[in-house]
Amino acid sequence: MFREIDLKFDDKRTTHLAKISLDKSRVDLSSPIVFLCGGLVDVKQAKTPSIRDAFLRYVSSIECNLIDQITLAEEFKDWIHDSVYKDLLDFENDIAHISSLIVIVLESPGALAELGLFVRNKVLNKKLVVFVNDKHYSANSFVSLGPLRYLEAIKDKTVCAYPWDLENIDESLGDSLPEMREDLLAAMSGMDNSEAFDSGNDGHVSFVLYEIIRIFRALKVSEIQTYSKYIGLDLKLDKVKRLLFLLTKFELIATGKRGHDLYYYPLTDVDKIHFGGHFDKNEAKVATMQFYAFNDSESRRFNFIKGLQKKEKEGAL
Incomplete structure (x- = not known):
């Protein structure tokens, strides 16, 4: 008989974020507003x-x-x-x-x-x-x-x-x-077409929040605030909510609920920030989805993302 293998993946989201250097990052301006x-x-x-x-x-x-x-x-x-x-x-x-x-x-x-x-x-x-x-x-x-x-x-x-x-x-x-x-x-x-990231520019900061959501697919507002700190942005919750509101109005992100949890998720796959440092965006995305898929504590979030993927295929998003 084959023994059932219990796959578990560690949460490496903060590990990947630690590889980002905002000082070496650039803002993509090729899609003007x-x-x-x-x-x-x-x-x-x-x-x-x-x-x-x-x-x-x-x-x-x-x-x-x-x-x-x-x-x-x-x-x-x-x-x-x-x-x-x-x-x-x-x-x-x-x-x-x-x-x-x-x-x-x-x-x-x-x-x-x-x-x-x-x-x-x-x-x-x-x-x-x-x-x-x-x-x-x-x-x-x-x-x-x-x-x-x-x-x-x-x-x-x-x-x-x-x-x-x-x-x-x-x-x-x-x-x-x-x-x-x-x-x-x-x-x-x-x-x-691009410019150096400036932490004093709220437009640049909002695009960082968008990229964090885009990488991790579905995040609560408290998680967005926490992850922004890991890359050097110490933002008050009021400011995070303000910038998320604008990103929603510009149709870069949206919100959806699964049970009592409210998630922010990306509506586009357009680059807004090219992160500097040793950060690998694709590697971070794959590791994050593995963590969601094989950990019971993330089943609600994973099911929410699967629902989004189904809607994307049906053209509903």
Whole structure:
């Protein structure tokens, strides 16, 4: 008779994480996220309510891939109801950190506030592109002489001026819309494909959390916080939840329950961080799945992952 072999695999998740060097890691920027700020967007209105709305309608009408890369703060309407954020500016600040490019259409008091917020930040002001009315750009105003000139001194082609009339948007902006698209695409093409990891950049930190989830397939929020410490990120739980909320809204991760356990799992297989050090991502993934599969204590998590894999095959995810 053959004796039944009881296979057991050790939990090597922290062992693999210990091989990561964040100082030698790089952030992958090859899949850009564009954060577009400005006036009201409302596709239900027959009359175009803002320059930003007109630009979005134009990009969508010509079936440009750019539309899939644009993010609006309005898409996150439940930000306050989830009690993750208490302040809109803090919320937009975190979105801006995750974004590759921040485009501000300078047409409203809110856009002016956003410009003031972002232009003072040394990380964010390098990502800025501003669309402004040509008359306002030429005028000797505080905005033109202050923030806009400051941005132009930091980086060329960050301020773009076009003729428009807010009382007659469609007619006054018609010729400028293709130019706005060209200028935005040019700004995107001039971006680096990667940059060194910076622990002071919350966008970079959020991508590390995404990669940890992607490697280990299904994690509780407390585990995500613990594993981030193993690679040198000592994050408070409130901040972890805040960044996970944003990753969820950007559809990089999602949550699901198995019994009473809530797991975060990846929705994409896109690289966001290339870890430095002696870390082997594939080896870590295989070792982790072996641990889940052959240890009774992880049966709930393993069954949850099997359920995800089944949905992926059926095209439900």
